Amino acid sequence: MTKGLFITLEGADGSGKTTQMERIIEYFQKNNLPYLVTKEPGGVGVGEKIREILLNHKGPVSSRCEMFLYLADRAQNIDVIVQPAIAEGKMVLCDRHADSTVAYQGYARGLDVEQINMLNNIATAGRKPDLTLLFDVETSVAMQRVGNRAEKDRLESEGAVFHAKVRQGYLAIAQKEPERIKIVDANLSVEEVWTQVKRILDSEINPL
Numbered sequence: 001m002t003k004g005l006f007i008t009l010e011g012a013d014g015s016g017k018t019t020q021m022e023r024i025i026e027y028f029q030k031n032n033l034p035y036l037v038t039k040e041p042g043g044v045g046v047g048e049k050i051r052e053i054l055l056n057h058k059g060p061v062s063s064r065c066e067m068f069l070y071l072a073d074r075a076q077n078i079d080v081i082v083q084p085a086i087a088e089g090k091m092v093l094c095d096r097h098a099d100s101t102v103a104y105q106g107y108a109r110g111l112d113v114e115q116i117n118m119l120n121n122i123a124t125a126g127r128k129p130d131l132t133l134l135f136d137v138e139t140s141v142a143m144q145r146v147g148n149r150a151e152k153d154r155l156e157s158e159g160a161v162f163h164a165k166v167r168q169g170y171l172a173i174a175q176k177e178p179e180r181i182k183i184v185d186a187n188l189s190v191e192e193v194w195t196q197v198k199r200i201l202d203s204e205i206n207p208l
């Protein structure tokens, strides 16, 4: 049985994560690696309901309420989706995870980062990703990409100052954990970004 790895994708809104995710899935398929794709905030069951509140609720949502909703969704995702798949030897690819809460609710909203780290630890039952790809992009480039989208969600509608803090937050986290977090320059073209991602996957997964 192959050893399952828990791989997370992180980056600002408009960092091009979703396009690269499709390439990563093709990479798993080409290399015959069993895999499962998930995302936070979640897409199924309880997670779907939490996602709906987080992204589309129209009334005020306090920063701590927002943080706990992301954490609740994370606990469900880890327990019900991620851990069982890893135990079956699958590659688990998760679109956003614990680092998003540190970057968005911590660095950008201003909640205490140490407390978030502690709460993340509870939400994940201590399971850290084996590999995190951080798609780093200039805030102006990211915002231009998001600006072209027809409808923006609650977080995407925040301004440039908020998104610049998200980016700085991510870079600060990456500096603390260089072994786990690999920074990808996402300002470049889709092909150039993929070249970087593939190089990282080849060295971390080492497919036969």
Ligand code: TYD
Pocket (backbone or CB within 6 Å): 012, 013, 014, 018, 039, 040, 041, 055, 070, 095, 096, 097, 098, 100, 101, 102, 104, 105, 153, 155, 156
């Ligand atoms: P989503 O549509 O999944 O965005 P993307 O395609 O950019 O991943 O929306 C998730 C939004 O939630 C995104 O703006 C980032 C934000 N978020 C947080 O603020 N904290 C978190 O812990 C997570 C997981 C996401």
